[in-house]
Amino acid sequence: MTTSMPAGHRAASPRATSSRRLAWLDDGWLGGCRRSHSPNFDARPLGVAIDSLVIHFISLPAGRFSGDAISRLFENRLDRDPDPALVSLAGLRVSSHFLIRRRGELLQFVSCDDRAWHAGASRLLERQACNDFSIGVELEGDEYHRFTEPQYRRLSALVAVLRQRYPLRHVAGHSDIAPGRKIDPGPFFDWPRFLAAPGVAGLSRPGPDEACNHAGSAAISR
């Protein structure tokens, strides 16, 4: 893929990046993955425990699993894209803490200590505004394709390391916390497999009556 590293940094290959061991560096950033700074974040509310994980899917353009458009969306760099559909997204100010690409490559866009803008209007266990207390993970995918083995492996490894630093208790799909408005991670995300994976056991997923109602959905699931 096209690198989203700052100029002057040499990007590792996806295979090499995926095989690195994840470890906390400082201020909520992980070592062992590619770092790419999104300006779309702000401070979390004081005193709020980061206890939830939100799983999403994203593909840009919808259904295409290549290129660097996702990174450019999170970095506000779609304004000059030759694809009019992508240029139309240039005004969005969105982000996620992490993206896991089809081959398992992990990218981080926002410090986990900060609030990324991934969930939008949402509710989890009677709490509104899930961005306040959650970490957002985007899986490159859509509602028509199975997620890949490397993505599941990378996701469970990520959750395990997140739990070293944050008191994660809950995991939800975007569709769980914004039902009717969002469909991701969609029918091809294998929840039983994920919840049984090493490092994930013990997290609870809320029931369908614990979320809120909105309308609409898109492959860019915000």
Ligand SMILES: [Zn+2]
């Ligand atoms: Zn989403």
